[in-house]
Amino acid sequence: MMDLPLHGLVVLEFSQYLSGPSAGLRLADLGARVIKIERPKTGDAGRKLAIKNLWVDDSSLLFHTVNRNKESFTADLKDANDMELVKKLITKADVLIHNFRPGVMQKTGLDYASVKEINPRLIYAEISGYGKKGPWKNKPGQDLLLQSITGLAYTTGNGHNDPVPFGIAIADILSGAQLVQGILAALIRRQKKGVGALIEISLMESLLDFQFELLTTYYASDQQPKRSKNNNGHPLLSAPYGIYKTTDGCIALAMMDIWTLAKATDCKMLEEYSNDQAFAERDKIKAILAEHFSFQSTDYWLTRLQQDGLWAMEVFDWEKMMNHDAYKCLQMEQILNVAGKKIITTRCPIRINGERIYSDKPAPKLGEHNEKVVDELSSDE
Numbered sequence: 001m002m003d004l005p006l007h008g009l010v011v012l013e014f015s016q017y018l019s020g021p022s023a024g025l026r027l028a029d030l031g032a033r034v035i036k037i038e039r040p041k042t043g044d045a046g047r048k049l050a051i052k053n054l055w056v057d058d059s060s061l062l063f064h065t066v067n068r069n070k071e072s073f074t075a076d077l078k079d080a081n082d083m084e085l086v087k088k089l090i091t092k093a094d095v096l097i098h099n100f101r102p103g104v105m106q107k108t109g110l111d112y113a114s115v116k117e118i119n120p121r122l123i124y125a126e127i128s129g130y131g132k133k134g135p136w137k138n139k140p141g142q143d144l145l146l147q148s149i150t151g152l153a154y155t156t157g158n159g160h161n162d163p164v165p166f167g168i169a170i171a172d173i174l175s176g177a178q179l180v181q182g183i184l185a186a187l188i189r190r191q192k193k194g195v196g197a198l199i200e201i202s203l204m205e206s207l208l209d210f211q212f213e214l215l216t217t218y219y220a221s222d223q224q225p226k227r228s229k230n231n232n233g234h235p236l237l238s239a240p241y242g243i244y245k246t247t248d249g250c251i252a253l254a255m256m257d258i259w260t261l262a263k264a265t266d267c268k269m270l271e272e273y274s275n276d277q278a279f280a281e282r283d284k285i286k287a288i289l290a291e292h293f294s295f296q297s298t299d300y301w302l303t304r305l306q307q308d309g310l311w312a313m314e315v316f317d318w319e320k321m322m323n324h325d326a327y328k329c330l331q332m333e334q335i336l337n338v339a340g341k342k343i344i345t346t347r348c349p350i351r352i353n354g355e356r357i358y359s360d361k362p363a364p365k366l367g368e369h370n371e372k373v374v375d376e377l378s379s380d381e
Helices: 019-029 061-066 080-092 104-108 112-118 143-149 170-193 203-210 212-221 258-265 268-272 282-293 298-307 318-322 370-379
Strands: 010-014 033-038 071-074 095-098 123-128 197-202 242-245 250-253 312-314 333-338 341-346 348-352 355-357
Touching: 010 019, 010 080, 019 033, 019 061, 019 095, 019 123, 019 170, 019 348, 033 080, 061 341, 071 370, 080 112, 080 370, 095 170, 112 123, 123 170, 143 170, 143 203, 170 197, 170 203, 197 203, 203 212, 242 282, 250 298, 258 268, 258 282, 258 298, 268 282, 298 312
Parallel strands: 010 033, 010 095, 033 071, 095 123, 123 197
Antiparallel strands: 242 250, 250 312, 333 341, 348 355
16 A cells, blocks of 8 residues: 555544535545544535535535545534534644635634644644635635636637636635645645644635736736637637637647648638737637638548647547547546445546555545544543
């Protein structure tokens, strides 16, 4: 069995839904012991958040995918006895994660200032929607809302259409990954200097950082980026960057020389344009290409484009991707056994010394590890 780098670290996860639990998941994949502190009876609200009404035992499929390899300890934070146990856990923990709104942990007496008194070496990591200050601090930190107000949805879709959001909860996933980065950095400093840290991430800041390329351009020019009217792929990039329909599917074109593209595709109308015009005239160029590509198959165009070294790929759906050797050789799938059912999910994408990381321990039942944790705390007294 692989010697995982975070083995021996204890993480307390006061989190729900996706952003905080996704951070806990990555730490668990890397070897940390992650204990979810959940409400009695109801637990993490994500247990009941079913996507496409998919359930496994009494929790949603989504809950199982993001909470595998963890333990569950239920505690009523308004109960003095339960709080005493939680504080004992905090004294032994290395990391505490939460993704509640500003003020929630403070009301329970588990804000950073209070917890630091219990365990000065603790890495206290929190995710909020919009930060602790400002007029939006108490607004719901929901992914689609954040994509909308940060301008991210505005960057996607064709210029004459309405903005288009990502098809995944990108704010939650990014903020969870960035929280892990902050935690690991703080753990390294603690190893050197023996001090804890407060790590703060907000969904809004994560999405603003995600758009650093676009925002830096806006800061310099004071002009909104304009999406292509046709086949938009990136508001700052010139033609032909985008996705185009063929007779039997779609192809994606990245950055490339216009004249080389014209020659490779035998597109005479494209020869009238130079690379210097590729941005200013991108809508006209893309309209020409869209018409041109619509008369032949995906394989036909990919053969012509790729033999000239141009960056082009077919647009796959998941079924087609999973049947390709490029996907199969990655071995990205792992199986969880839950209540006699098999769940196929993705593995951790990190490899260590050439070895893939698999963690097939299923998500815990609510309060499944209470007895184990209490026994451990008792034996340490």
